[in-house]
Amino acid sequence: MAAELVTETKEDYLRAICRLEEKTMAKVGTVQLAEHLMLAKSTVSERLKELKDQGLIKHDRYAAIELTPRGQKVAKRIEYNHRLIEVFLHDTLRLSKEKIHDEAHKLEHAFSDESIEKLRRFLRYPKYCPHGQPLKKP
DSSP, rough: OOOOOOOHHHHHHHHHHHHHHHHHOOOOOOOHHHHTTOOOHHHHHHHHHHHHHTTTTTOOSSSEEEEEEEHHHHHHHHHHHHHHHHIIIIIIIIOHHHHHHHHHHHHHHOOOOHHHHHHHHTTTTBBBBSSOOOOOOO
């Protein structure tokens, strides 16, 4: 069976799960994720089923959501892209910290791995994003 495409929306879910786990230091539940994404629980439940079917998460109806190694890899890659793009928008284009998050969110899915690596070199391998979060290459 060929691997299904991981859409931008699914990448956003994986990134949100990863960020919530890091923030709370605990496993994430469906209700917590729905609140974070500002979506209906039913909508989130449908997407979680798709993520589970693709092998990106482990999740049973009433259990916490757990990223699989593949899901973790996708989430970390998107998070890294986002933070690196924030560095570029802030340090090179001089956008304010208030604007860079939304702009980076629009761009994080569009960059190829090759482009991200070239951007990383162009920015001279930054260690932190403008918000002070560490930039760890996945």
